[in-house]
Amino acid sequence: MLSLAALVLLQPQANVLATPEPGFRRPPQTVPGDKAVKILFLRTRYADDPPTLVSYQPDLLDRVAKRIDEYFRRESYGLFTVGSYEISSLFRVAAKKDYIQIHEEAGGPPIDKHKPLERDAIDGLNQATNRHVGQIFDFICIEAKNPGQRNFAFAASKLSFYPSAPNEYAYFHELGHCMGFGHSNALISEVPGETLPPRDSRYIAEYGDHASAMGAVDIWAYSLLERYTMGWIGDSDKYPRYIKKFDWGENSFVSHDQVSPKGCVGGYVEGRFGIEAAEYRRDKTKRIPVPGADEVPQRLWFSLLTTGGIGRNYADLPRPFLLAHITGAAFNGNKGLLQQDNRTTVLLDLSPSDNPQDLRPISKGLFEGQSATIRQTDGSAITVKFLRYDKTDRRAVIDLRLEPK
Numbered sequence: 001m002l003s004l005a006a007l008v009l010l011q012p013q014a015n016v017l018a019t020p021e022p023g024f025r026r027p028p029q030t031v032p033g034d035k036a037v038k039i040l041f042l043r044t045r046y047a048d049d050p051p052t053l054v055s056y057q058p059d060l061l062d063r064v065a066k067r068i069d070e071y072f073r074r075e076s077y078g079l080f081t082v083g084s085y086e087i088s089s090l091f092r093v094a095a096k097k098d099y100i101q102i103h104e105e106a107g108g109p110p111i112d113k114h115k116p117l118e119r120d121a122i123d124g125l126n127q128a129t130n131r132h133v134g135q136i137f138d139f140i141c142i143e144a145k146n147p148g149q150r151n152f153a154f155a156a157s158k159l160s161f162y163p164s165a166p167n168e169y170a171y172f173h174e175l176g177h178c179m180g181f182g183h184s185n186a187l188i189s190e191v192p193g194e195t196l197p198p199r200d201s202r203y204i205a206e207y208g209d210h211a212s213a214m215g216a217v218d219i220w221a222y223s224l225l226e227r228y229t230m231g232w233i234g235d236s237d238k239y240p241r242y243i244k245k246f247d248w249g250e251n252s253f254v255s256h257d258q259v260s261p262k263g264c265v266g267g268y269v270e271g272r273f274g275i276e277a278a279e280y281r282r283d284k285t286k287r288i289p290v291p292g293a294d295e296v297p298q299r300l301w302f303s304l305l306t307t308g309g310i311g312r313n314y315a316d317l318p319r320p321f322l323l324a325h326i327t328g329a330a331f332n333g334n335k336g337l338l339q340q341d342n343r344t345t346v347l348l349d350l351s352p353s354d355n356p357q358d359l360r361p362i363s364k365g366l367f368e369g370q371s372a373t374i375r376q377t378d379g380s381a382i383t384v385k386f387l388r389y390d391k392t393d394r395r396a397v398i399d400l401r402l403e404p405k
């Protein structure tokens with residue numbers, strides 16, 4: 001008979017932050033995954049703005065802050081929240097043309113090339129309030145209206161910028177960069193019916209993951225991998241939610257996108273898939289790094305989506321679907337931690353189109369009853385079949401088979 005103490009030890013820990021495997025950790029300067037974060041919305045106005053063009057109004061930013069809190073809570077199973085936020089008064093900075101580089105190179109790394117708009121605004125606020133806001137806040141969102149320009153963030157830093165019309169969704173993406181996420185890309189096959197063809201017949205679609213806030217955001221949520229790297233999901237059954245290495249044959253797991261999933265929420269098999277450290281975009285002009293992919297084995301991850309994310313108020317999808325991502329076995333690797341591109345994730349298209357004209361820029365999963373085959377470099381193949389879905393606990397059963405050459 002078990003004593004009470006032993007019973008307590010056998011229970012999974014309460015809602016605690018997990019530590020991901022070393023290769024899957026985020027840069028050390030990023031915000032901890034169990035924090036009640038403090039956000040500063042720093043409102044600015046260019047000296048040459050027409051009087052009618054003002055920065056975003058506080059009531060809009062109030063609404064945004066509440067939505068960010070709602071989103072973080074849900075994605076993190078209650079671990080990560082907005083503890084407090086502040087909306088600054090309106091700071092007049094220099095003329096728009098003085099900050100031209102920031103806009104021309106939005107999203108790039110030109111931190112030393114532009115006149116730093118954020119520095120002007122932060123210095124102004126520090127002086128006005130006799131504080132060091134950089135030490136107080138976890139995220140500083142610079143609000144400077146400049147219609148037509150893209151929002152962006154400096155990866156793994158506190159700073160994000162919202163020159164285009166802000167809505168809460170823009171913040172879910174840009175703050176994701178601040179938390180250390182790269183873009184969620186997709187590997188698109190140009191061969192009908194073949195998920196992972198040779199390198200000349202495939203390409204990377206940047207933002208091609210339709211089910212991540214860091215991708216094409218058909219569904220506004222963070223992916224299994226993004227949640228795992230935050231520590232919101234563990235890697236063993238001592239956590240309430242965890243990923244694990246799957247066996248060949250049947251595997252069963254619940255969706256990670258429900259309010260409080262219990263048990264295994266996804267997992268992976270390892271193999272040699274031939275994904276290179278940098279894969280070409282469709283136009284073959286640029287290669288996009290795939291983190292850890294020059295290492296073998298690589299990991300083929302499976303997860304299940306059952307809701308439409310915050311954009312659809314987490315309503316149930318009419319048909320839940322299975323997703324597959326590929327990473328290296330050491331996803332972030334030990335190198336390039338500050339390079340946003342080196343922390344991208346890659347979703348596979350499990351149902352490549354039979355129509356060669358229809359090369360989709362986004363990647364899709366499998367519905368119940370469907371299967372896909374993923375070729376390995378030695379000629380063998382892994383077949384995954386989505387066998388069953390049980391609505392009561394949002395559980396998928398999949399079959400994984402290794403088929404020799």
Ligand SMILES: [Zn+2]
Binds near residue numbers: 173183
């Ligand atoms: Zn981005």
